Amino acid sequence: MTVLDRQAPPLSPPPPPSPATAAAPTGLRAWARDLALGARFAVSGGREGWTRTALTALGVGLGVALLLAATAVPRILDARDARSLALGIPSASSQSAADGGADTFIWADAATEFRGDPVSGRLLRPEGADAPPPPGVTKIPGPGEMVVSPALRDLLASSEGELLAQRLDDRIVGTIGDPGLVDPGDLRYYAGSSTLNAETGGIRSSGYGREASGTPFNPLLVVLVILMCVVLLVPVGIFIATAVRFGGERRDRRLAALRLVGADARTVRRIAAGEALFGTVAGLAVGAALFLMARQLVGHIRLWGFSAFPSDVVPEPGPALLIVLAVPLAAVLVTQTALSSVAIEPLGVVRDTRPRRRRLWWRLLLPLIGIGILATTARVDEATRYVGQFPIAAGAACVLIGLAGLLPWLVEAVVSRLRGGPVPWQLATRRLQLSSGTAARAVSGITVAVAGAIALQMMFGVMQKDFLQLTGQDTDRADFYVSAEYGDSALAERMIQDFRDTKGVSKVIGTVETYVVATGAPTEQGWQPTTSLTVGTCATLRDIAELPSCRDGDTFVAHLDSRAAKQVGAAGVKAQNSRTDEAAVPGRKIDLTGSYGEGNGEPVLWTLPGSARTVTAFPDPMGDVHDGILVTPGALGSAGLPGATAMVSIKVDQRVPDAAEYVRGTAADIDPTLRVRALKNLERDKQYASVQSGLQVGGTLTMMLIAASMLVSQIEQLRERRRLLSILVAFGTRRATLAWSVLWQTALPVVLGTALAIAGGLVLGTFMLGIIGKSAGDWWVFAPYAAVGASVILLVTLASLPPLWRMMRPEGLRTE
Structure with a gap:
């Protein structure tokens, strides 16, 4: 028997696999x-x-x-936009708002600014018992009362808001709820008024909320x-x-x-x-x-x-x-x-x-x-x-x-x-x-x-x-521009005097401006000749036109020059000068109401003196050019200017702390609806x-x-x-x-x-x-x-x- 033929002893069986090895998971289980x-x-x-x-x-x-x-x-x-739109007020939200009724109210914007933070505000006067209150407010505040946002309430109660508290001196009777605020830090108030009307810049409405503009x-x-x-x-x-x-x-x-x-x-x-x-x-x-x-x-x-x-x-x-x-x-x-x-x-x-x-x-x-x-x-x-x-x-x-x-x-x-x-x-x-x-x-x-x-x-x-974009505003000549939607020479004089007495103010220029209509034969297009009329002292008029000499009682006819082309263009300069020539004819009667021939009441007539001299107008600090008729207060006499706008340009001393707040405080004392704008060279989109x-x-x-x-x-x-x-x-x-x-x-x-x-x-x-x-x-x-x-x-x-x-x-x- 050979070795190969020898039978090998049987091998011992392998040990059984352990349960862990036998059940070893694979795939997702592993x-x-x-x-x-x-x-x-x-x-x-x-x-x-x-x-x-x-x-x-x-x-x-x-x-x-x-x-x-x-x-x-x-x-x-989205929530901010919805809240902001809900707080807006359309100028005429219903037919009854156009004529006034039990559910209408008069409102005017009274927004201001405090140390760089915007303060939203409105004056309200209900015209009927059913006039709705603003969102977040239970009822419209009465005269001398106001409701404020929580953030504004805290600011007015703090030492930092002392100047603003002097400006908003109405009695606080309530707090605006969350539905009436854009965000928790919103500085907002509503103040009641007993004198607000359409003639003093008020707007009649019957509700709140406006539609989105949809600007792409x-x-x-x-x-x-x-x-x-x-x-x-x-x-x-x-x-x-x-x-x-x-x-x-x-x-x-x-x-x-x-x-x-x-x-x-x-x-x-x-x-x-x-x-x-x-x-x-x-x-x-x-x-x-x-x-x-x-x-x-x-x-x-x-x-x-x-x-x-x-x-x-x-x-x-x-x-x-x-x-x-x-x-x-x-x-x-x-x-x-x-x-x-x-x-x-x-x-x-x-x-x-x-x-x-x-x-x-x-x-x-x-x-x-x-x-x-x-x-x-x-x-x-x-x-x-x-x-x-x-x-x-x-x-x-x-x-x-x-x-x-x-x-x-x-x-x-x-x-x-x-x-x-x-x-x-x-x-x-x-x-x-x-x-x-x-x-x-x-x-x-x-x-x-x-x-x-x-x-x-x-x-x-x-x-x-x-x-x-360039605004055309001259910040070297003025820092603030204050305007009223209504005005006359008396208001302009008060604005000039009050702002001159304001702490930190170094220079004030005030004017009253309106559009007037010349009587007589209409133009070839069938319209009465129109132009603007600006009232101001000699010092004020010298700041907007080149005057040879001036004293109270003088009248001027102002034309635009080449410098105004930046504002209105070369064609605009020619057109406006032509319009001025048609309306500002010495000896011609001028309707100061601006509504001659339109059946809107009796015209207020004033004769343009034959001594009116022709001068050249240049931009004011706001960048606006006052062409047309320029007059001193003495030239108008007792004639009023219905529908005029009073404007004041103010220069402040930047070394005086809070000079801007003093200016806004004076504006609020004169009328809370006065618009105060800070001049700037550039405006951001x-x-x-x-x-x-x-x-x-x-x-x-x-x-x-x-x-x-x-x-x-x-x-x-x-x-x-x-x-x-x-x-x-x-x-x-x-x-x-x-x-x-x-x-x-x-x-x-x-x-x-x-x-x-x-x-x-x-x-x-x-x-x-x-x-x-x-x-x-x-x-x-x-x-x-x-x-x-x-x-x-x-x-x-x-x-x-x-x-x-x-x-x-x-x-x-x-x-x-």
């Missing part, structure tokens, strides 16, 4: 098991585990709260709003992704222990995803709680003149649901992506050895894709009917997110070449050389925010020329101003989030190094040395991130300007934003010093 195990790790592990989870939840919660606030913006704006939004501003939304929201997403990776080094060591007991690489990645998922879900709860808390406080906070009622701060259901689903999914994806380049083995983490250098080529793809999208986007101008929102948003987002991806490579490439220096510098650079990714992620949000702010400012700087205000509010909230999130991230980094810091202190390292090392460790990525933000912001701004057909006007717009970014980092570093001192105590040597 994911569910490992995610649940990761969630258990997130809540276990003692104080370390809870601290890590709490920091993750706080970081994610801050971002989620701001995202929920962003989804509530459309409803806030400027296409150029649509592009700006799209970029603004991307710039404000992308840093939020980056911070959420950064918060998900808190505690990454300790997590990797724990996952290595799991590999040692038999878990494979896929399992530990799913467990890590479960741990991140739990922290993110907790972050959703924290974010919702922070949002609800902020929602209750929003009515007590006024940011850049903006506030809102808590009932209006309601997230849109669709975007809110997207946040709830997308944030946890993003946490899982971020964790899986972060671990794809890390080899977690049973005996440790490969990342603890010399790391592999980051590659540049794939990090350039995303910003290049974004630039390509923006470069091929259709051009937008004011005649564009449809603006492609998705290409603009996608292109800008790709560029900004690409900058966040480039920053870790840039930091690693620079710090790897640093050698020598003081001890704090060496500690900082060595730490960055070993693990620069965490530090780069911590400042990636501020990098993206600064880059976006630079691009936005480039667009604002170029576009403001299209939304700012309302749509442009609203976008700019929205950017200020959103930018402030985003920068607050950036500062808070960076502080949380900085504390997390210090917590990861607590044991190392305690060991260095135990071996005699000075605490100041470690503090400086932390500062340098933060400053290096900030400097590099700021440089990257400047380059990326200028590139993004250039391509965004190309979409609207503009070119960059100022290449140094980045300077203030770079300074703001550096200031935020400095403040965060200073705020992290107290936790740093605590972490350097000997207790940090303890371990669990």
Whole structure:
């Protein structure tokens, strides 16, 4: 028998498979098991585990709260518009309002301003028992009474509102309810009157509320709003992704222990995803709680003149649901992506050895894709009917997110070449050389925010020329312009005298102006010749026309010259001079009521003296040109001017504090319906101003989030190094040395991130300007934003010093 023929002894049967091996789940069941195990790790592990989870939840919660606030913006704006329209009063809301009746009232605008804040006000006089009160008011206040908004009531009761209280001296008998306010900070009042009528500027109406104007939004501003939304929201997403990776080094060591007991690489990645998922879900709860808390406080906070009622701060259901689903999914994806380049083995983490250098080529793809999208986007101008929102948003987002991806490579490439220096510098650079990714992620949000702010400012700087127009007002000659819808020489004289006696006023120019009709033969078109008639003292008339000489009783006929062409055009100058020649004929009778031949009562006739001299008119401080007939008070005698308008230009001494408030106070004493306007050289478009205000509010909230999130991230980094810091202190390292090392460790990525933000912001701004057909006007717009970014980092570093001192105590040597 050969060996081959020998029968082999029977083999012992294999051991039966263990129940765990036989029932090992796969597919979705494996994911569910490992995610649940990761969630258990997130809540276990003692104080370390809870601290890590709490920091993750706080970081994610801050971002989620701001995202929920962003989804509530459309409803806030709609509610504000609806409230504003409900408070408007049409001039004639019904047929009965035209004739007066039991349900009508007379009203007049009595708005004012106090230290830059607008104060809305109306005078009301009911004409019948059924006259409706304004929204939020139970009844129309009587003469000498007024109802005020809560914000105005508090301001009048404070020491800061003393001057305004003197101006609004009626007795407060009630408070306006929420339905009658635009927002909680609305400064508004309604005052009763017993003398208000149509002859003194009053308007008859029978109800409240007006329809929306429906003015289309400027296409150029649509592009700006799209970029603004991307710039404000992308840093939020980056911070959420950064918060998900808190505690990454300790997590990797724990996952290595799991590999040692038999878990494979896929399992530990799913467990890590479960741990991140739990922290993110907790972050959703924290974010919702922070949002609800902020929602209750929003009515007590006024940011850049903006506030809102808590009932209006309601997230849109669709975007809110997207946040709830997308944030946890993003946490899982971020964790899986972060671990794809890390080899977690049973005996440790490969990342603890010399790391592999980051590659540049794939990090350039995303910003290049974004630039390509923006470069091929259709051009937008004011005649564009449809603006492609998705290409603009996608292109800008790709560029900004690409900058966040480039920053870790840039930091690693620079710090790897640093050698020598003081001890704090060496500690900082060595730490960055070993693990620069965490530090780069911590400042990636501020990098993206600064880059976006630079691009936005480039667009604002170029576009403001299209939304700012010259008013023609001369602020060197006057600071304020006061007018009444009615007036005569007596009112003008009172205005001139009262304003001259006002504290801080240095010069007053007052006139009375009306349109008059010349009697006699009509024009070729069948109309009676008309012109304007302006009454003023010789000093006043010299300020609006070139007079050879003047004394009380003189009369002049004023023509426009070439300087008036800016206001009315060359053709307008010729037409107005021709109209003046037809009406202002010396010796001709003039109807001062302006209604000759129209059957509106007996005319008030006055003869234009034959001694009237022809002079040249030039613009007044408001930019208006007073052509036609110019007369001094003595020339009219006792003749009245029905339907005239009294106007006063005022120059104040800017060195006198609250000079503007004294002027408005005097105007209110004369008549609350007087319009007081501050003269300015430039006037800003309302749509442009609203976008700019929205950017200020959103930018402030985003920068607050950036500062808070960076502080949380900085504390997390210090917590990861607590044991190392305690060991260095135990071996005699000075605490100041470690503090400086932390500062340098933060400053290096900030400097590099700021440089990257400047380059990326200028590139993004250039391509965004190309979409609207503009070119960059100022290449140094980045300077203030770079300074703001550096200031935020400095403040965060200073705020992290107290936790740093605590972490350097000997207790940090303890371990669990």
